[in-house]
Amino acid sequence: MALFTFPRKIYFQRDIIDNLDEILNSENSNNVLIISDKNIMSLHGERIIKNLKKGYKIFNDVLPEPTVDSIERAFKELGNEKFDTVIAVGGGSVMDFAKSIAIKISYPDKDLREVNPFETIRLNVKLIAIPTTSGTGSDVSFGIVLTDGERKLALGNYELVPHISILDSSLTPGKKEIIRATGIDAFVHAFEALSANTATIFTDALAEKAIDVIYRNLKGAMENDENAKDLVHLSATMAGMAFSNSGTALAHALGHSFGATFHIVHGTSVGLFLPYVIEFNSSDEMTKMKYKRVERMLQVDDLVDSIIQLYRELGQPYRVKDLGIKSDEYFSRIDELVSKSIQDSELAFNPVVVGEEDLRNIYKKAYGD
Ligand SMILES: [Fe+2]
DSSP, X not given: OOXXXXXXXXXXXXXXXXXXXXXXXXXXXXXXXXXOBHHHHHHHHHHHHHTOOSXXXXXXXXXXXXXXXXXXXXXXXXXXXXXXEEEEEXXXXXXXXXXXXXXXXXXXXXXXXXXXXXSOOOOSSEEEEEESSSSOOTTSOOEEEEEETTEEEEXXXXXXXXXXXXXXXXXXXXXXXXXXXXXXXXHHHHHHHHHSTTOOHHXXXXXXXXXXXXXXXXXXXXXXXXXXXXXXXXXXXXXXXXXXXXXXXXXXXXXXXXXXHHTOOHHHHHHHHHHHHHHHHTTSHHHHHHHHHHHHHHTOSOHHHHXXXXXXXXXXXXXXXXXXXXXXXXXXXXXXXXXXXXXXXXXXXXXXXXXXXXXXXXXXXXXXX
C-alpha cells in the first residue's frame, strides 16, 4: 500500500523557539515532558523554558545511541507523572529517545524491541520535534534506532512521525565542521531518496528541491550566513520527509560500515561515497534520467564533477586517502567493510542490485589514486 506521511504541522522561522508557549497553547498542551541532553540544555535550556507558562519537566540525560535499558530506566524515573506532550529538543538520538518514551507513556508494558510498522499504535501524547542540527531528518521520520546489547535495532511505526516539527536554525551549531557534516548528510539523503526504488513523485519533488537548496547554500551556511542556514535547515527536513517515505540506499550502506570501522562521522562518511554511488547507479536508465534532471536544475554539465567541485570548496573529502587513512590498513580491511555493507538493510532500496563484488570495487575506487 503506497503511503506518504509527514508531520501535521511544521513551524519554521528563525527564533520561533521564543514562541513555544504560544505554539503549545494552540495545541492545547498543558503538561509537557522535554527530552534532551545535557549539552543542548546547557546551550538552549534557559531560552526554551524562559517563556514557558505550562507545567513542564525536563529529562536531559539522553546519551548518544540510546539503549533500550536507558529508556526503561527513564520511564520508571518519571513515575506516575502525567504528560500530554513530549517535546524532543536535540539530534537523532534525542528524537529516538523521545519517540520511545512516547510509546512507553502510551503503552507502559510494551517491549520496545517489538515495535514494528505493521502494528497499530495510538500515542496518547503529542510528539513535538525541535531538531538542533540540520541533517538527520528524524523530526519528520517514523524510525527509531535503539541499541540493545551488541545489537542495533532499526524500529519504526507511522504513528511515531512527530505531530509537529519546529524548525529554528538559531538552535543549530555555528561550528563549520558540524554544519558541513550534517548538511552533507541531508544532501545524501536527498540523492538517495531520489534514486531509491521506492521513490514516488512526492518524494522526488522534496528531494530535488533539497538537493538544489543545499547545493547552493551549504557553503553560506558554513560561513554562518543566517539566510543560508535557515534554508539548509528547512531543506534537511525536506530531505528527511523524502527519505523517510522512500529510503536511503547504497551511499548509506557503504558509509555505515566505513564510518563504524574507521570512526568517521556519519555525514562525512556517507558523503564521501556519494559520487561513486551516482556513477554506479547511472547504469539504471530511470535513475540516469533523474540525475540528468538534477544536472539541468543545478545548471551543471556533469553531476559527479560538480559534486566533487562542491566538496572541494566545502572541505568535504571525496577520497578515503584524504582522511589520512593509510592505504595498507584500508585495503586490508576492505573484505570486512564489504561483509558488513552487504548485510545493510538500506541496500534493498538501491535502484541497481548490488553484489559483494560491486561493493569491493567501489571501496577500492574510493581510496583515490
Ligand atoms: Fe544519513
